[in-house]
Amino acid sequence: MVAAATLLxxxxxxxxxxxxxxxxIQLSAQQLAAQYSLTTSTAFPFPTATQSxxxxxxxxxxxxxxxxxxxxxxxxxxxFVSDPFPNAPPPTGIPSNNSTGPVLRVTYPSGSFSHDTxxxxxxxxxxxxxxxxxxxxxxxxxxxxxxxxxxxxxxxLPGLRGGLDxxxxxxxxxxxxxxxxxxxxxxxxxxxxxxYAYIPTPNHLCTDSNIICNPDFGTSISRxxxxxxxxxxxxxxxxxxxxxxxxxxxxxxxxxxxxxxxxSTGDLQFRSASSLSINGMYFSTFFGGxxxxxxxxxxxxxxxxxxxxxxxxAPSNLTGSLVKSAASSQTLGYGGLSGIAAxxxxxxxxx
Numbered sequence: 001m002v003a004a005a006t007l008l009x010x011x012x013x014x015x016x017x018x019x020x021x022x023x024x025i026q027l028s029a030q031q032l033a034a035q036y037s038l039t040t041s042t043a044f045p046f047p048t049a050t051q052s053x054x055x056x057x058x059x060x061x062x063x064x065x066x067x068x069x070x071x072x073x074x075x076x077x078x079x080f081v082s083d084p085f086p087n088a089p090p091p092t093g094i095p096s097n098n099s100t101g102p103v104l105r106v107t108y109p110s111g112s113f114s115h116d117t118x119x120x121x122x123x124x125x126x127x128x129x130x131x132x133x134x135x136x137x138x139x140x141x142x143x144x145x146x147x148x149x150x151x152x153x154x155x156x157l158p159g160l161r162g163g164l165d166x167x168x169x170x171x172x173x174x175x176x177x178x179x180x181x182x183x184x185x186x187x188x189x190x191x192x193x194x195x196y197a198y199i200p201t202p203n204h205l206c207t208d209s210n211i212i213c214n215p216d217f218g219t220s221i222s223r224x225x226x227x228x229x230x231x232x233x234x235x236x237x238x239x240x241x242x243x244x245x246x247x248x249x250x251x252x253x254x255x256x257x258x259x260x261x262x263x264s265t266g267d268l269q270f271r272s273a274s275s276l277s278i279n280g281m282y283f284s285t286f287f288g289g290x291x292x293x294x295x296x297x298x299x300x301x302x303x304x305x306x307x308x309x310x311x312x313x314a315p316s317n318l319t320g321s322l323v324k325s326a327a328s329s330q331t332l333g334y335g336g337l338s339g340i341a342a343x344x345x346x347x348x349x350x351x
Contacts, residue, residue, distance in 0.1 A: 025261035028094045029140035029237040032256065033310035036136055036239065042126060044281075044307040050102050051080040060122070065280070067123040067166050074120035074286075077107040084303060085144050088232035093259025096142060096233065096306060103144075103305040106285055108155075113295040115171070119155070119286030123166055126280035126309060133277035135244065135315030140237040144303040147231035151191050152287060153294045158304075159184030159195070160240050161282035162270065169198035170284065172217050176200070177272030182282055183240050183253060186220070191228035193262070195221040195238065195255055200269045202323040203249055210265065217290075221253060222263035233305075235259060241316035246272050250320025266318045281309060 033041065045063050047055075056079045061070060071078070080102040089096050112118025128134070139160050163180030167173060175181050175198045186196035198218045206213035212220040228234050235258050243251035251268035254261060270276070285302060288294040 025256075026093070026259055027237075027256060027261070028259050029138060029256075029308065029310070032237060032239060032254070033138055036138075036241075036312065037314070038136060038138060038310040038312040040128065040312060041308065041310045043309075044124075046104070046305070047080050047102055050082055053079045056080050056104075064122070065125050065127075067125050067164075070122075072121045072123060072166070073115040074106075074118065077109075077118065077120050079105050079107075081105045081303075083305070084146075085232055088144075090142065090233050090235040090258045091229075093235055096235075101305075103303045104307075106302045106304070108287055108296050108300050108302075110297065110299045111292075111295050113286065113288040113292060114290050115156075115284065115286045115288075117286075118296070119284075121284045121286070123161060123282055124280035126311070128311075128313075132313050134279075134311040134313060135277060136239070136241040136312050137278040137280075138237060138239045138310040139281055139308070140235070140310075141307045142233045142235045142305050143228075144233045145191075145228065145230040146300050146302075149191075149230040149300060150297060151187055151189055152296055153289055154186055154188040155287040155289075155294070156196065156284050157185040157187065157236070157302075158281060158283045158285060158307075159238060160278055161280065162242075162278045163276050164279070170218075172290065174198065177246070177269065178276060181270045181276065182218075182284075183238070183270075184282060184284055185236055185238065185255070187228050188223065191230070192224045193226040193228055193257065194223040195253055195263065195265075197221060197253070197268075199251070200272065200323075202269050203267075203321055205249075205267070208267075210263070221265055222255075226255075226257035226262035235306075240270070240278060241318075242271055242277060243269050243320065244274075244315035244317070246274050246276075247323050248320040249323055250316045250318040252316045252318055266316070267320055269323055272323070278311065281307070283307075 108118040115121040165180040169180040169182040177200045183197045237256040239254040241252035249269040251270045254264045
């Protein structure tokens with residue numbers, strides 16, 4: 001049984017990394033936006049020259065439409081610097097729009113973990129000119145990690161957020177489907193990537209093979225489905241579509257890594273109330289985790305450029321199941337698989 005379980009885990013991990021179904025889909029952020037008719041867009045302004053930490057804070061607070069008009073955490077860990085990797089663009093996909101100007105550097109001090117001690121966090125509120133809400137949104141950006149970056153156990157990267165509750169749906173504050181949700185990107189050991197979301201988990205979502213639930217924190221979606229590289233630029237493009245109606249689990253997440261689809265999940269519930277919509281970028285990055293075992297052993301940095309959003313009012317129109325029950329809070333086997341489900345999956349893969 002032990003040998004079979006080991007073989008199952010190895011096979012599932014390999015298939016997850018290969019991502020055979022989605023690997024053939026290649027789209028730029030612009031092409032993905034056109035596919036979903038997301039015609040409203042914005043790009044976060046960057047300066048034309050490097051800036052001090054103080055000037056960086058002034059630019060971001062004045063031009064990035066922040067919740068409460070401030071950087072939530074780590075303002076002193078932000079500055080605009082020269083591109084450290086001008087000759088290392090993303091290895092696939094369209095050429096970068098901006099490869100010569102300053103980039104946003106985030107500092108993680110030695111020993112830091114969680115947004116309270118390192119990195120930075122801010123919430124962007126992007127509103128439509130006519131007051132309508134967004135049911136679909138794409139965030140796209142490029143991120144680079146210092147050469148020799150120590151991944152430790154993992155850390156957070158920017159994503160999208162909904163609701164005006166600025167403290168919920170992160171840091172162990174669970175989503176109730178009515179006041180907020182968040183969908184960020186996360187790196188794990190060795191640079192493995194995933195989507196990390198604070199969302200409701202109904203209809204036994206936690207038993208799905210690509211879902212790992214944690215009753216005290218967020219939900220991992222398609223862990224190890226892509227992998228970051230240090231000392232070069234990596235492009236992230238993530239689509240989030242709200243479930244509609246609120247009692248149907250048809251919420252949609254698609255993530256493209258260097259313009260190649262890495263994951264796609266269309267059976268999620270982001271909201272249980274129609275008043276909850278997508279508000280904008282959730283720039284949230286730090287090591288952790290909420291204890292020192294996640295801490296970076298040395299001061300290190302990430303870098304960001306080409307931060308862009310596309311959006312539209314229409315939510316998901318996928319077919320979904322009615323929300324009937326909360327997911328089990330227990331994570332079993334590989335990615336939450338029970339023994340019977342794991343055996344079934346193993347049998348299917350061998351056929």
